[in-house]
Amino acid sequence: MALPVGHPPVHTGNVGLLLVNLGSPDAPEPRAVRRYLDQFLSDPRVVEIPPLLWQPILKGVVLNVRPAKSAAKYALIWDRETNESPLRRITREQAELLQGAFGRQVIVRHAMRYGNPSMQSAVEALRAAGCDRICVAPLYPQYSGATTGSALDELFRILKGQRWQPAIRTLPPYHDHPAHIAALKASLEQSLSALDFEPERILLSFHGMPRRTLDLGDPYHCQCRKTARLLREAMGRSEAEMPIAFQSRFGKAEWLQPYTQPMAEEMARQGVKRLAVLTPGFSADCIETLEEIAMEVRDAFLTAGGNHFAALPCLNLSQPGMEMLRNILGEALSGWIA
Missing domain, CATH: 3.40.50.1400 (Rossmann fold)
Structure with missing residues (x-):
């Protein structure tokens, strides 16, 4: 059936792989940290206190005291060359190194649960690239409702607003893999x-x-x-x-x-x-x-x-760490790729 006049072409057939980590502020400055902490600490998965009780404490006390202290700590470890937090830089580079590891049809992106790049923008980019199947991989080896659970909450909130939803897989905990x-x-x-x-x-x-x-x-x-x-x-x-x-x-x-x-x-x-x-x-x-x-x-x-x-360093971009990611993500994509 022909599309209505003016309707954009629909691209399908690709597979999306989305790496998700916790996140960080956009800059090691109090204002940026305040925005980040407001989003992070407003998540009911992270702070399990009724909002009517917690929000006045968060807005009136925590967000007036903690941003300056946290910004000073971020400044100590900030990657000045790329102007990113180490977490965001490493996660981005992990995604870049994985691009091509599973074939040309798999498009790899990264996102942060809190801050930028957002999960919303990453899912939209994968859909625009023709991904009708998306595997979302929260990079938390051990499952917690406050980490993996929150990332999946956000994923399904995003999908709730889409008329044509992609097929979805999520990476299970890999603590004992x-x-x-x-x-x-x-x-x-x-x-x-x-x-x-x-x-x-x-x-x-x-x-x-x-x-x-x-x-x-x-x-x-x-x-x-x-x-x-x-x-x-x-x-x-x-x-x-x-x-x-x-x-x-x-x-x-x-x-x-x-x-x-x-x-x-x-x-x-x-x-x-x-x-x-x-x-x-x-x-x-x-x-x-x-x-x-x-x-x-x-x-x-x-x-x-x-x-x-x-x-001692985390797995980061190390040869053992990247080999592990290719292994467990390849299993998660099994059946979707050759």
Whole structure:
């Protein structure tokens, strides 16, 4: 049937692959950080307090105090050459390196759940490029409602407004995928071999979540512990040698324990002089790894009596990390590509 006069041509037949990460402000400045935090902390998946109670606190207190402090931290780790946060730059470059990895019909884009480029703009770009099938890949190895769940909420909100919706697949959690564990092992071995000291402990630090999320059935805590266990087994190390902890607390409520910084300080007080920290819950280095771990936790450990500290890199653009992404994303696209 012929299209109505003036109707734009419809392009179909391509497959979209959308990498999604958390996001960051557009600039290391209070105004940009305020916009970012307003969007991030207004997400009911992130702050599970009724909006009528939370929004006055957010607008009246948090967004008047926190942006300047956060902007100063972002300024410490900002990529001045590309004028991007490390998280946004690395995610963009991951997408660029994956373009062509699955054939010419697969178009790879990246998006941030909060900030830019938005998921809305990325989905629209894929549709305009003729993608009638889209695989959305939240790059969180462990599932949490506040991360993966929120990204999928946004995806389906976007699709709700489209008359012709594409077929959709979503990447499942890959916390225990053999390719992920193998990539963590290879990356960890490479990082350790590059150090000028041998760590007595390797602390596995995951992003924290409020304790109540575990009580309500969120699988995040269990999946973090499984990643840690499988990595220890792959490395031939004990739990005492590679303990687990959780970082990035916010507010006064109890969060998943043990907490990273107090644990590092206690290790130093107990005589551990050489510590390395790996963050297996992050697919790319970001403010939580480059500022919180590499600066704040480092200073706390050394002040408490430690001598040597290393914040080990995330998988980022490393050969093990990119090989892992090609593996798990290829599985997710199976049947859609040759």
